[in-house]
Amino acid sequence: MSVHSDIRKKGPLSRMSTINSGMPITHGTLPWVYDYRSNVTTQHGEDGVVEKIFETIGVTNRWCVDIGAHDGQFLSNSWRWVSQNQWGGVLIEANQEHFEKLAALYQHRTDVRCIQEMVSEDRSIDILLEDSDVPYDFDLLSIDIDGMDYRLWAALKQYRPRVVIIEANASMSPDVLFIQTDPRKRIGSSALAMVELAKAKGYELVAHLVSNCIFVRKEDFHLLEITENGLERLFTSPFVPSVVSDLDGVHYLLKEGPWGFTGMVQSSAWTKSEDGFMHTVRLLQHWNNDSTLEVHASSQKGFLAGIRYPRKFQDALGQFFNRMKQYYQAS
Secondary structure, rough: OOOOOEEEEEOOOOOOOOOOOOOOOOOOOOOOOHOOOOOOOOOOOOOHHHHHHHHHHOOOOOEEEOOOOOOOOOOOOOOOHHHHHEEEEEEOOOHHHHHHHHHHHHHOOOOOOOOOOOOOOOOOOOHOOOOOOOOOOEEEEEEEOOOOOHHHHHOOOOOOOOOOEEEEEOOOOOOEEEOOOOOHHHHHHHHHHHHHHHHOOEEEEEEEEOOOEEEHHHHHHHHHHHOOOHHHHOOOOOOOOEEEEEOOOEEEEEEEOEOOOOOOOEOOOOOOOHHHOOOOOOOOOOOOOOOEEEEEEEOOOEEHHHHOOOOOHHHHHHHHHHHHHHHHOOO
């Protein structure tokens, strides 16, 4: 790859999976906390899972730190706690437009500090929290910056939050160990990398919710009575791509993106930039007996591939897009 990274593959290539009714891939019986997945503002059920975690291990100081807080509402891991439950918080966002909305949201809260900053290893979480009232063992840390999440958590030395939500690349299977080290990229690190970092820092995995891993400190983990928390068992992302080949030995990348589903453009085998690798973008793992694969040839665009979905799947997508539309209209 053309990035400065540590990447290793453990075990055989993952199998292409069939996904029914839009549910995520699972690799075994999921722990009981998954039954409580629900969203107030989160994306994959984090609000409900984190609520059950705190009901079980207890809340100590009602403090939350959110790195990559966006506008404080959109797909937010902190809104329920800071806004709805009135926790104290430090919310950090680099984007100017998002930060202005974030600051306006909490302008009347003296116990919430909003900081516009690009968090990095040089401008670390430790440094940005130095003059805050955040305690050493604050209750909740969320890191979601679409890239260097791993390195930011690894650099955290002066604080030990009780629960951590951190984003991992949802397209990497649970046997891939990948750590992003180039801050110019928007790749992110793998869930396996996050699990290994967590163990080194004294945390245990409670849930993997598509693109977020949730950890608790090792000394609190036994309270959850989860007997098996291996990543292979807890992994739920449906976005892991598969590589398949036709009878002529041409390879196809079958992939679904997390923000919706469209047709795919497949390059010609003679395209120099692809060097003979026929690349199908966003071809879904939702391809099953209820869906129809359609492929059309074009002299200008090579092969054009798409999937015709059953009504139930189209309805689910429609509900998701309506939720996003309502959010933007409200904001």
